[in-house]
Amino acid sequence: MPDTDALPRVLLDWYDVHARDMPWRVGPVQRKAGIQPDPYRIWMSEIMLQQTTVVTVRDYFQRFVARWPTVRDLAAAQDADVMGEWAGLGYYARARNLLKCARAVVDEHDGVFPADHAALLQLPGIGPYTAAAVSSIAFDLRHTVLDGNVERVMARLYDIHTPLPAAKPELMARADALTPSDRPGDYAQAVMDLGATICSPKSPACGICPWRDPCAARAAGTQGELPKKTPKKPKPVRHGTVYLAQRADGAWLLETRPEKGLLGGMLGWPGSPWVDTSEPLPHGTPPLDTDWRTLAGEVRHTFTHFHLILTVKHATVPQDTAGDFVTPDQFRPSDLPTVMRKAFDLSQS
Structure with a gap:
């Protein structure tokens, strides 16, 4: 059974060297120098990244923050301008909620994102995943982030064969048990980076994975078939x-x-x-x-x-x-x- 105390330290050491460079991210070197993430940029990136790849989001994110550098700027924007900039990114309810949320932050929180998980959940368009991501990454609070990358890493680390989505509660419990109180924001990004760059859906690079030794699926030779998923019905x-x-x-x-x-x-x-x-x-x-x-x-x-x-x-x-x-x-x-x-x-x- 993987050591829940040692694993976070090992992964954070790996992240300190291999963290991906993201336009919305404050990297580990910057964090250690005392630079704090901007909650506005973290929130916007998390909304954009829902159901969308990092490669696609980068340009949209940079255009948005160049045109609307703060949450007050976005809240004051014309709806049509925001919808136009969002065009092509898909899942357009996100754009409508982006505006609603920005205006709620300005009207109800004086233009400052609340450093409180429960308060974040009350904002339009922010669900459990986004609230956890903003809480941990922007405010370094201990909340567990579970996206597709983290699900895959947990399923392989613990050799969990229950198919998704039924496996989500068990995967969340495993992910939560590993989330440290020290540097939870960096840890959340580290697990996501691990899933995106090494523990990838196809042909995971187990040989260079910092968690290769304790990984139960690698030991069993089942990493390539995890996580299992319930077959989807054909789309009409x-x-x-x-x-x-x-x-x-x-x-x-x-x-x-x-x-x-x-x-x-x-x-x-x-x-x-x-x-x-x-x-x-x-x-x-x-x-x-x-x-x-x-x-x-x-x-x-x-x-x-x-x-x-x-x-x-x-x-x-x-x-x-x-x-x-x-x-x-x-x-x-x-x-x-x-x-x-x-x-x-x-x-x-």
């Missing part, structure tokens, strides 16, 4: 239609999607509901009475719970056509969520 396929209308001056007809639901608050093309059957193909009600042309090809996009196939219809309309048209100088395709940008790209091909 939904169908819909979007309408791209362009005026003679180049302006595009756009809409802001309803606040609730998928892509809530984002810019998008008018279109039909997305339904689970393609018989008959759902076209909805066109936003304008004009001559619509069905473009060759289709848009395919995958969300968390379903695949989407969109038919794209295009029309060029007169200059005096009324509606919520966005002029070329104000329209940025990059402000569209990915699925809507795919429809625009199809219209340009």
Whole structure:
């Protein structure tokens, strides 16, 4: 059985040498020099990293903090500006909650993130994982962080074969037992780094792992098959239609999607509901009475719970056509969520 006292010390020694360089992170050398993490940057990075890779998040994070350097700056931002910067990062409810949380921090906590786990949980968009991450990483409080990397490390370290998600309580208990009172923030980042760089999903580099000797799965030769996961059900396929209308001056007809639901608050093309059957193909009600042309090809996009196939219809309309048209100088395709940008790209091909 791994030594719960020795393991954190071993991992922290490894982290002090091998910590990844992150734009939101205060590394171990800086921490020892007395530099403290900025809770705003830790919180923003954790929200962005949910269901998204570090490689993807880096550029988004740097753009956000350059444009809105403090939580007060973000709280004062226009919703459309924030949603536009978020476009392409996916899981758009996170962007809406980002604004709600920033405004709550300003209104309820005078612009200062509370150094209290229970208070963090009361903020919009902050659940148990994010509260634990901010508490430990930003404030060095002893709270256990359990993300996918940590789950994988714990499953292998203790050779746990219970499939996820049923294994989560046991994995959390194991992770909590290892979380030290000394440097819990660095330790949380160290376990995540270990999972991301060495104890990777495929072909873990056991030979250079600081926990290779006490790892029960390595001893049993089962590390490659852990963690086990309950098979997922096949995703359903939904169908819909979007309408791209362009005026003679180049302006595009756009809409802001309803606040609730998928892509809530984002810019998008008018279109039909997305339904689970393609018989008959759902076209909805066109936003304008004009001559619509069905473009060759289709848009395919995958969300968390379903695949989407969109038919794209295009029309060029007169200059005096009324509606919520966005002029070329104000329209940025990059402000569209990915699925809507795919429809625009199809219209340009």
